[in-house]
Amino acid sequence: MSKIKRGVSLYSFQEEMFLGQMSVEDCVSFAASIGATGIEVLPEQNMPTFPNLSDADVEAWKAMVARHGCHFTAYDMFLDTKLRKDRLMSDDEQVESIVRDLKLCNRLGIRNMRVLVFVRPDILGRCVPYAEELDVHMGVEVHAPWHLEHAWILRTLEEADRLGTKHLGILPDMGIFMKHYPPAFRARFERQGARPEITQFIVDQHEQKIMAEYTIYEVAVKLQGNKAEVAMAETLRHAPYANPKRLADYAPYFHHIQAKFYEMNEDCTDPSIAYDEVIDVLVGCGWEGTLSSEYEGNRWVQDVQEVDSREQVRRQHVMFERLIAQAEARHAAKGAA
Amino acid sequence: MFDKYIIDAATLRNTGPADAPTGFSFETKLGYYRGIGLSMVEDLVVSIDGEALPREAIRFDDGNGSLTLDEMETAYDRRWLFGAVATITVALAGGFPAGEHKLAFQQRLRVSYLPFPAFNNDEKTVKVA
Numbered sequence: 001m002s003k004i005k006r007g008v009s010l011y012s013f014q015e016e017m018f019l020g021q022m023s024v025e026d027c028v029s030f031a032a033s034i035g036a037t038g039i040e041v042l043p044e045q046n047m048p049t050f051p052n053l054s055d056a057d058v059e060a061w062k063a064m065v066a067r068h069g070c071h072f073t074a075y076d077m078f079l080d081t082k083l084r085k086d087r088l089m090s091d092d093e094q095v096e097s098i099v100r101d102l103k104l105c106n107r108l109g110i111r112n113m114r115v116l117v118f119v120r121p122d123i124l125g126r127c128v129p130y131a132e133e134l135d136v137h138m139g140v141e142v143h144a145p146w147h148l149e150h151a152w153i154l155r156t157l158e159e160a161d162r163l164g165t166k167h168l169g170i171l172p173d174m175g176i177f178m179k180h181y182p183p184a185f186r187a188r189f190e191r192q193g194a195r196p197e198i199t200q201f202i203v204d205q206h207e208q209k210i211m212a213e214y215t216i217y218e219v220a221v222k223l224q225g226n227k228a229e230v231a232m233a234e235t236l237r238h239a240p241y242a243n244p245k246r247l248a249d250y251a252p253y254f255h256h257i258q259a260k261f262y263e264m265n266e267d268c269t270d271p272s273i274a275y276d277e278v279i280d281v282l283v284g285c286g287w288e289g290t291l292s293s294e295y296e297g298n299r300w301v302q303d304v305q306e307v308d309s310r311e312q313v314r315r316q317h318v319m320f321e322r323l324i325a326q327a328e329a330r331h332a333a334k335g336a337a
Numbered sequence: 338m339f340d341k342y343i344i345d346a347a348t349l350r351n352t353g354p355a356d357a358p359t360g361f362s363f364e365t366k367l368g369y370y371r372g373i374g375l376s377m378v379e380d381l382v383v384s385i386d387g388e389a390l391p392r393e394a395i396r397f398d399d400g401n402g403s404l405t406l407d408e409m410e411t412a413y414d415r416r417w418l419f420g421a422v423a424t425i426t427v428a429l430a431g432g433f434p435a436g437e438h439k440l441a442f443q444q445r446l447r448v449s450y451l452p453f454p455a456f457n458n459d460e461k462t463v464k465v466a
Contacts, residue, residue, distance in 0.1 A: 014370045018339055018420050044371040045419045082447040083376055085410055118450045299338040 003288040004279070004324055006317055007031070007038025007073045009258060010046050012295035015307040017045075028068050030310050034317045038073035038290040039065055040114075040256075043104065051100060058107050073290045074112040074139075074171070074256045077101040079119055091123060098127045098138075106134035112256040114171050115140045117152075121159040124168055131167035139171025139254055147176045147242035148250050157253060169253030173294070175260040176242040179274040181206040184263040184300040185235060191303065192228035202233050212236035244277040248285035255289040262297040264315035268322070276323055283327035291320055339368040343459040344442050345422075351432035351465055358432025360394070361465065364422050368444055368457030372419040375404070375412035379454065380445040383427050386438050390427055399423040437464045 008031040016022035022030075024046045028039055043050040049057050065071055079097055081089045089097070098119070105113050113131075115124065115138050124138055131138050140156045142148055153170060160168040181203045190199055198219060205215040212233075219225040219233040261270055279291075293316050298307040345364040353359030367373065381397060383390050396403045399417055403426070417423060425442070433440075441460040448455045 011370065014338070018342070018366065018370075020420060042371055044373070048372075048418050050372075050416075078371065079449060080374060080377065081449040083374060083413065083449075085376070085379070085447070116450045302341065 002324055002328065003286060004282060004320075005038055005073075005290045006036045006320055007040060007290040007292040008036045008313060009040035009074075009076070009292045009294045010042055011040070011076070012293050012313050013309045014045070015298035015302065016309055025064055025068075028065055028070050030313075032068040032070050034314050035321075036293065036313070036317055037070045038292060039070050040074040040076065040258075040290075040292045040294075041072055041108075041110075042076040043101075044076075044078055051104065053104060053107070055107075062109060072108055072110045073292060074114055075101065075105040075108065075110045075136075076114040077105075077116065079116055091126075094119075094123050095126050098123070099130045102127065102130050102134050102136050102138075105136045111135060112137050112139060112171070114256070114258070117141045117143050117146055121155045124156060125159045125163060128163050128165050128168055132165060136167065137255055138168050139256060140169070141258065142170050142172040142176060144173070144175040144178065144240050145238050147240055148172065148246040149242075157250070160253065169255075170250065171254055171256050171258065172247070172250075173258040173260050174273055174275070174278060175296075176240055177244055177274045177278055178239045178272055179241050179277075180272050181239065182262040182272040182300070184297055185232065188300050188303065189228045189232040192231075193226055194228040194232055195226075198223060198225055198229045199232060202229075202236070206236055206239060209241060212239075241274070244274055244281050247278065247281045247287070251282075251285050251287045257289060257291050258294045259291045259316065259320075260294045260296060261312070261316055262295075262300060264312050264319070266315075268315045268318040270316070270319060275319060279320070279323040280327045280330070283324065283331050293317070338370060339366070340457050340459050342366060343368045343444060343457055344440060344461050344463070346440075346461045346463045347466075348424075349433065349440070349463050349465055352426060353432070359430065360426060360428040361433040362424050362426040363440070363442075364424055365442065365444075366420060366422055367417045368459075369446065369448075369455070370419070372416045372421070373446065373448075375409045375415045375417055377447040377449075378406075378409050378417065378444065379447050380443070381406060381425060382441075382443040382445070383425065384439075384441040384443075385434065387441070390429060394428040396426040396428075397423055398426070433463075433465045435464075437462050439463075 013027045216233045220230045348364035351358035440463045444457040446455040
């Protein structure tokens with residue numbers, strides 16, 4: 001049995017759920033059908049009675065996932081610091097909101113909470129005693145353009161170390177490992193009027209890992225790029241390729257991964273995100289946790305085609321099975337040698 | 338992420354007496370991947386042929402009671418659920434102008450984790466059926 005489990009974030013099916021084509025249960029049933037039995041939930045998306053879930057609601061949610069042979073893996077929290085127009089939430093109010101989520105997480109039997117990356121480390125430090133008591137790991141989402149060694153992320157890890165807690169850490173989003181520029185992004189910018197020679201230039205610059213600002217200046221000023229071309233160049237600010245090897249260094253700080261992707265090829269390979277390298281590192285360091293699909297391609301193709309999130313997620317899981325098996329065989333052989 | 342869906346053109350109707358409409362309405366959804374508290378809906382802007390109608394003329398109702406946009410700002414206990422339909426009603430003497438016109442709708446949201454306000458924009462050429 002592999003240490004790496006497969007799961008799905010309900011975020012992946014946002015297009016179909018928004019349009020009323022799939023219910024939450026349809027998503028869970030589909031996940032079960034591809035062996036992705038870990039369900040990551042966004043209560044503010046999926047649970048209409050949030051934040052006032054009754055005990056009966058909680059039991060109904062647990063029973064629903066169990067009926068499909070699934071279980072909840074993670075809870076995506078939000079923090080509405082801008083709830084009021086006249087002022088930001090006070091520190092006490094922020095702690096109160098996070099503790100509310102920790103309690104709900106615990107009631108739902110979920111042990112990983114995805115914390116938005118903008119939440120301050122000192123606020124999370126104040127929540128640690130509650131997280132420990134409720135046995136919920138608070139993982140700050142490491143989302144592009146942040147990365148594993150970004151100073152902001154390191155502050156959370158320093159806070160966790162200072163408190164000597166196992167209930168505060170990170171939750172990496174694989175969008176930080178964008179090795180190649182996503183063809184789906186490029187295609188949409190071309191539909192919006194970007195010229196192919198300019199989009200090729202931007203793709204080539206990304207391929208060479210040239211820092212975003214150089215390319216943006218080239219496109220906006222030197223090449224006099226149009227609106228779509230400049231917008232495409234600006235996406236480079238959020239398109240980093242961080243070093244997958246660092247996952248091994250920080251593995252003790254996370255138990256759950258948001259397996260972000262924008263599109264899968266028909267042959268079940270990812271044209272953009274370096275999952276081959278990521279999974280090799282995870283297997284090599286013996287990481288235990290869930291790879292939770294986070295399909296975010298709907299917004300890039302919905303202008304020209306029906307979105308089929310199920311097919312995209314299915315292909316990603318075929319890739320996961322293949323890459324996990326290959327990496328396990330490779331590392332077992334290395335261990336035996 | 339859902340901009341193209343936020344005006345449901347098929348639901349455009351005039352309101353008030355058929356021979357003397359007092360405004361028009363259409364259905365919308367929140368163009369966001371989760372629900373949010375109504376107080377974080379900073380503005381809903383309705384325009385016809387590029388001209389914005391007054392904020393005071395607009396009412397929001399998600400089925401739990403009609404609110405002005407000012408009332409929404411302090412509706413701390415009400416949420417606009419993900420995927421939930423709401424009706425936007427606009428007071429306009431004579432109703433929606435006859436024939437085809439460009440109807441634009443913008444949802445301006447305060448999303449706490451973003452450094453800037455979030456705008457959802459849709460524009461469709463529509464006419465009252």
